[in-house]
Amino acid sequence: MINHFLNINAFFDYGMYRQQSKEALTxxxxxxxxxxxxxxxxMSRDQLIPIPEEVKEVYSRYRPTPLFRAEKFEKAIETDCEIYIKDEGATHSGNHKANSAYLISYMCHKDGVKTITTETTGNWGIALAQAAKHFGIRLLCFIDEESNNVRPDRKLQMEKAGAEVIVVKLDQYHQDLLTLSADSAIEYTKKMEDSIYIFGSVYGYFVIPQTVIGLEAKEQLAALGKYPDIVVGSCGGGANILGTASAFLADRLEHGNKVEVFSSEAEPCPILTKGEMGYYSIDSQDYYPLVKTYGLKGLNDSTYIGGLGSTIVAPAVAHFHSKGIIEAKTFTPAEAKEAAERFYQSQGVSVALETGYQLAGVIHKAKSSKGKVILVNISSGVNDKQFFDYN
Known part of the structure; x- marks a missing residue:
């Protein structure tokens, strides 16, 4: 059982800044x-963050998540690389976001928060609904109209877990679905007492608990006598790739380990390959603090890409990409679809829409490498089968 999270923000000049003046915040x-x-x-600069006992107790019900070698997938894509899968589909929510949800809910409960509001395209809302219910907190999830139409099961799952769900209608002012829902959640939060708004990615409080994924995988691989040459993650807000890669990024920075970190991003939202460094927030109301990171003015097209549609990214991803430590490449929805289908046909495992982009990245790296050990995490696609052709 992992006892500490890794604070990747302690490895560079991470900060938060005041709206308008851009002064550093305390x-x-x-x-x-x-x-x-x-x-x-x-604001912590400690490299290791102890996991509270109350959170460890919940984690112990599903962690460590399984790690397995995808040998049939290797054969299907004709590679001599070894591909290891960290299966975050084994969490309570079927995806990696449960790791953040339980820590955040515990801390809010400890601080006397009665109500949490959040934005979601579906998966984060499910994870937070389960965690908030566990710690006795009321949760209001704001989901955009398009996500609700494309993934109608998500609203039902959030409500089943105890959340109140509000569907936000599309408007002419928001192209980014996450900002649309975030703005609505924040407007609601301002009117309520004993409530707090939580954004489901990007910020340290969300990214730090995700690092349990890579810390576990490092130990599991070591037990097999392995260490990854390449770590692949998808990049929306950055929590996925940082969750898997942070432990290995720290090894590279502190000990010189020659590990590649590769970020797969959706072509409609090329946050690393086309984003510009600046000061950004996740809302348009001057409410949440600014962070120094990459931002996009909008999406390339209207293709639905779920949680990969964030137009800002975690500052750690932007920082390490700008230093050449994280590599990034965009993949089309068709490439993501094909990768997910090949994984299902070979391994018999259905994956989430967002995981398809990660697997496209794995195929890309495997075909351009020889004999490498590749690590990637996946989320369950039990409820995303409508995006793929598994016949």
Whole structure:
């Protein structure tokens, strides 16, 4: 059982900044927008963050998640690389977001928060609904109209887990679905007492608990006498790739380990390959603090890409990409679809829409490499079969 998270934000000059003036904020400045425990976590520069016992107890019910070698997939794509899969589909929510949901909910509960509001395209809302219910917190999830239409099961699952779900209608002012829902959630939060708004990616409080994935995988691979040459993740807000790669990024920075970190991003939202460094927030209301990172002005097209549609990314991803430590490449929806279908046909495992982009990245790296060990995490696609042709 992993006892600490890794704080990847301690490895560079991470900061949060005031809207308008862009002055650096302190932990005290964050209070009112963040509950005290999350403010403390956000501003921490400790490399290791202890996992609270109450959170470890929940994790022990599904962690460590399985790690397996995808030998049939290797044969299907004709590679001599070894591809290892960290299966986050084994979590309570069927995806990696449960790791953040339980820590955030525990900290909010400890700080006396009565209500959490959040935005979601579906998967984050399910994870947070389960965690908030566990710690006795009311949850309001704001999901955009398009996500609700494309993934109608998500609203039902969130409600089944105890959340109240509000569907946000599309408008002419928001191209980014996450910002649309975030703005609606924040407007609601401002009117309520004892409530807090939580964004489901990008910020330290979300990214840090995801690192349990890579820390576990490192130990599991070591037990097999293996260490990854390449770590692949998808990039929307950055929590997926940082969750798997942070442990290995730290090894590279501290010990010089020659590990490649590769980010697969959706062509409609090329946040790393086309994003511009600047000061950004996830809402358009001057509510949440700014972070220095990459941002996009909008999406390339209207293709639905689920949680990969964030127009800002975690500052750690932007920083390490700008230093040449994280490589990035865009993949089309068709490439992601083909990769997911080949994985299902060979391994018999259905994956989430977003995981298709990760597997497209794995295929790309495997075909351009010889005899490498590749690590990637996957999320369950039990409820995303409508996106793929598994016949």
């Amino acid at each position: 932990e005290k400045d964050l209070l009112g927008v963040f509950p005290p425990s999350l403010a403390r976590l956000e």
